[in-house]
Amino acid sequence: MVQYAGRLYxxxxxxLRQEILAAIHEEGHEGVQRTLHRLRRDFHFPxxxxxxxDFVRDCATCQRYKSEHLHPAGLLLPLPIPQGxxxxxxxxxxxxxxxxxxxxxxxxxxxxxxxxCHFIPLAHPYSAESVAQAFFAEIVRLHGVPQSMVSDRDPVxxxxxxxxxxxxxxxxxxxxxxxxxxSDGQSEAANRVIIMYxxxxxxxxxxxxxxxxxxxxYVFNTAYQTSLxxxxxxxxxxxxxxxxxxxxxxxxxxxxxxKTMKERQEFLADVRFRLEQxxxxxxxxxxxxxxxxxxQVGDWVLLRLHHRAAASLPQASSGKLKPxxxxxxxxxxxxxxxxVRLAMPPRxxxxxxFHVGLLKKFQGTPPEFPPPLPPLxxxxxxxxxxxxxxxxIARGVRQVLVQWKGQSAASATWEDIEPFVAKYPAFQLExxxxxxxxxxxxxxxxxxxxxxxxxxxxxxERAAHAAAxxx
Numbered sequence: 001m002v003q004y005a006g007r008l009y010x011x012x013x014x015x016l017r018q019e020i021l022a023a024i025h026e027e028g029h030e031g032v033q034r035t036l037h038r039l040r041r042d043f044h045f046p047x048x049x050x051x052x053x054d055f056v057r058d059c060a061t062c063q064r065y066k067s068e069h070l071h072p073a074g075l076l077l078p079l080p081i082p083q084g085x086x087x088x089x090x091x092x093x094x095x096x097x098x099x100x101x102x103x104x105x106x107x108x109x110x111x112x113x114x115x116x117c118h119f120i121p122l123a124h125p126y127s128a129e130s131v132a133q134a135f136f137a138e139i140v141r142l143h144g145v146p147q148s149m150v151s152d153r154d155p156v157x158x159x160x161x162x163x164x165x166x167x168x169x170x171x172x173x174x175x176x177x178x179x180x181x182x183s184d185g186q187s188e189a190a191n192r193v194i195i196m197y198x199x200x201x202x203x204x205x206x207x208x209x210x211x212x213x214x215x216x217x218y219v220f221n222t223a224y225q226t227s228l229x230x231x232x233x234x235x236x237x238x239x240x241x242x243x244x245x246x247x248x249x250x251x252x253x254x255x256x257x258x259k260t261m262k263e264r265q266e267f268l269a270d271v272r273f274r275l276e277q278x279x280x281x282x283x284x285x286x287x288x289x290x291x292x293x294x295x296q297v298g299d300w301v302l303l304r305l306h307h308r309a310a311a312s313l314p315q316a317s318s319g320k321l322k323p324x325x326x327x328x329x330x331x332x333x334x335x336x337x338x339x340v341r342l343a344m345p346p347r348x349x350x351x352x353x354f355h356v357g358l359l360k361k362f363q364g365t366p367p368e369f370p371p372p373l374p375p376l377x378x379x380x381x382x383x384x385x386x387x388x389x390x391x392x393i394a395r396g397v398r399q400v401l402v403q404w405k406g407q408s409a410a411s412a413t414w415e416d417i418e419p420f421v422a423k424y425p426a427f428q429l430e431x432x433x434x435x436x437x438x439x440x441x442x443x444x445x446x447x448x449x450x451x452x453x454x455x456x457x458x459x460x461e462r463a464a465h466a467a468a469x470x471x
Contacts, residue, residue: 010045017045021055029065032056058364063302064325082113085236086143090150091135091157094191095124100210107131108190109139112150114235115225117190118142119217121210128161129410148172153351160383160404161411193220293356295331295340300362302327303342303354328362383407385427391417400429 010017020043025035036052045051056062082088094106103121110117120134139146149166151157153175166173197216198209221232222241233241295301302325333341335353344352389401389412399414421429 007040007042007044010043012046017051018055021052025055025059026061029059029062060362060364063360063362064327082111085114085116086111087146088112088148088150089139089146092152092191093122093126093154094194097209098207099124100207103210106194106213107134108194109135110190111143111232111236114232115228116232116236117217117220119194119213119220121213126156127408127410128156128159128165129408131156132162132165145169146171148174150174150176152176159407159411160413161408164413190220293359293361294337295334295356295359295361297331297334299331300328300366301331301340301342301359302362303329304358304360325360328366385420385424388429 010020021035021039024038027038030038032049032053035056036049039048039052088111090108090110090112092108094108095104097104097106102123104124105122105126107120107122107126108117109120118138120138122130122134147170149171151173156162157173157175163173194216197219198206198212202208202212218241221236224231228235231240304325329342329344331340332343335341338356339353340356340359341353383404383406386403386405389403391398391400392414393399394414398417400417400420401412402415402420403409403412417429421427
């Protein structure tokens with residue numbers, strides 16, 4: 001036993017050093033200074049402060065259960081500015097409104113270039129089919145089919161029906177990262193303004209919100225926008241709307257078509273320039289309170305979730321004593337500077353792409369590898385077949401209409417039988433399909449011919465047997 005200044009000296013190579021550090025730190029999982037202070041009372045070894053810092057930093061319990069006091073990770077990565085009006089839109093819902101004439105939801109559709117909005121009342125519960133009908137009736141009818149669409153991960157927008165419909169009309173879907181609504185700030189801002197306008201206009205008569213909704217849309221689209229330095233109405237139509245209070249007709253001049261088009265293009269170019277300026281200012285202010293963090297494929301991270309989202313993870317605890325971070329999860333793909341894809345457990349009901357602000361890099365040696373991921377489909381857990389509805393022959397290929405678990409009947413898809421059986425070998429396709437009108441629906445003509453051959457053979461056997469008995 002060697003002592004140094006009345007304290008026990010621990011050689012650098014001694015295995016006791018890690019045991020002593022663990023015993024002292026795990027008493028209360030204190031920080032570096034308090035752990036170091038307790039350690040110095042009775043022990044001494046070279047480079048104590050650095051050793052304690054490394055030990056506390058790598059403590060798995062501290063990483064999971066302690067809050068962070070740093071700026072949120074991830075600098076602002078703005079969405080590309082559209083090239084023109086109504087080519088790129090953002091969608092969201094305003095829910096929990098008083099039910100009037102069956103309507104209690106507002107579908108917000110925002111043109112990302114001009115900030116022009118349409119507010120469409122819907123009945124609740126709404127489905128992918130009803131939302132699509134409203135979108136085509138109120139948006140496509142007026143502005144055509146958009147090139148891209150930004151939305152959150154509402155179940156309506158993740159259904160096969162919605163994805164396939166948008167694919168067929170040529171609209172690209174861009175969905176926000178799970179639990180990071182800032183990615184779709186345009187529609188979120190419009191939602192706040194809608195509620196503010198309706199609250200002010202209806203006052204103590206909130207059940208009149210439906211009759212005020214057209215007026216709210218008009219006020220929103222004729223209001224001055226700081227980023228545009230103009231109103232959405234002028235950006236779309238190149239003029240102010242006619243005055244509602246009074247109209248004084250005066251002398252008008254009709255410019256040449258070429259001059260009008262040139263002025264229109266110059267005006268839109270000026271709007272785009274002002275949007276870029278506003279976006280740069282927004283990014284500068286956002287980045288002041290955020291830090292830049294870079295991850296690589298193979299890194300191990302911990303995940304911070306909201307209290308409701310944590311319930312989506314298997315074996316998640318609840319209450320104030322729940323961990324601040326969950327994991328570990330391995331980074332499998334770098335989407336961009338602020339989004340990564342994680343290898344999630346099989347039973348997780350979460351989208352596997354997360355903003356870096358929700359992550360914390362794990363320090364130290366990672367524990368055992370998590371179980372492998374289930375098959376993924378559109379960056380989410382692949383849907384499971386629920387039942388086979390019917391079959392058909394399309395272009396010489398036999399297909400089966402599959403109803404998927406957790407999705408509506410409108411989201412059923414036609415799948416080629418052979419790839420489907422190979423992808424879902426555990427699904428008993430033969431048991432799902434029944435005989436109709438004396439033939440097997442699944443295999444159709446093939447099984448019909450086999451049944452006919454068997455029937456002919458049996459009839460021949462019966463005839464031979466009857467002839468033998470009569471003889």
